[in-house]
Amino acid sequence: MNAIPVLTIEDVATLDGVLGDFLKKTEADLTVVIDRGGNVISQCGDMDVIDVTVIAALAAGSFAATRELARRIGEVEFNALYHQGNGSHMFMNSVDDETIMITVFGSRSTVGLVRFYSTTTAQNVAEVLKLLRRTAHGLSFDPKDISAEPVFVDHP
């Protein structure tokens, strides 16, 4: 029987605490923890700013693509990436081999501040995820709970 890994309510609360503290210290707009396949694991902050799902997919791709650049200069990968805009900026840093953290911030914060606090935050997030992988909660569904209707409908 296959089971899907589960983030319990307690796991989410712990991650929210770590990320909320990071946002408070940096005054960033939002932060998102994603896996390297582009799935959102946790998010915190003003979610009206962006479509988190799309950002996660693009950020995972961007982070992976720069690995090749890093290899050209003898690195395994870049630990962090910074994209500077006119008003909004994005900072991405590696949490562990499977996870990336993305931070979006504006003029109230600075890249130095985000970079400084992201290191400790990434370590704390990594600890939570390590514990989570060790306990390995999994969930499988009762077949009765899966809808008999087509998942997606073609609307003429």
Add this chain to the structure above:
Amino acid sequence: MSIINYASREIQFKIVYYGPALCGKTTNLNYIHQRINPLNRGDLVSLATATERTLFFDFLPLNALVIKGFVTKFQLYTVPGQVIYNATRQLVLRSVDGIVFVADSQWEKMEENVESLKNLSDNLALQNMVIEEIPCVLEYNKRDLPNVAPVNYMEYVLNNRKKRLQSFEVISSSGQNVFAALNAVSQILLHKFSKHSETPQGAPLPIAIPVEPAPPEARQLPA
């Protein structure tokens, strides 16, 4: 790998459209984006060249209420089909949950189909996955063209395995069977995580609409 967030009661699945260059992967996503209820989808993001060839990937997030008590988020990706972009295909395949392999039905594309399917197997092997163990369906696309190979030939070439994959005759430009293939892979995926891993009897398998064959005089045998 999919993940459940119990606090927001969300489940995420990643489905990748794979296949040779110009086989119709992006056309599949375009059709789904156009026809699905806008409330159930996000923006279609395409990272393409000026000539609209996929450079990195296309991405379409969809929402559905198919598991009692949970919002299910399906993230559809395409890979770039061109041979040189294999590193990109490996990146997009990372943490994949389901695959729609899109084959071009034209005789002259058969070698590319076989190469692409082998490339898929090789790239899955890098993640310690095999095609037989991952929810996967086949699309035989472009069935409206005159020079297409018969379906039984395509089955022999692409689906010759102990446990055959579900396959669909598709015309992605008009949308025929595009949703049937998507629904099939979604159902296989959902049932993979049910308490009885096999698809139970009576489970709703999607209905594929038969494609009208091209007139006999229009059919061409390979040289």
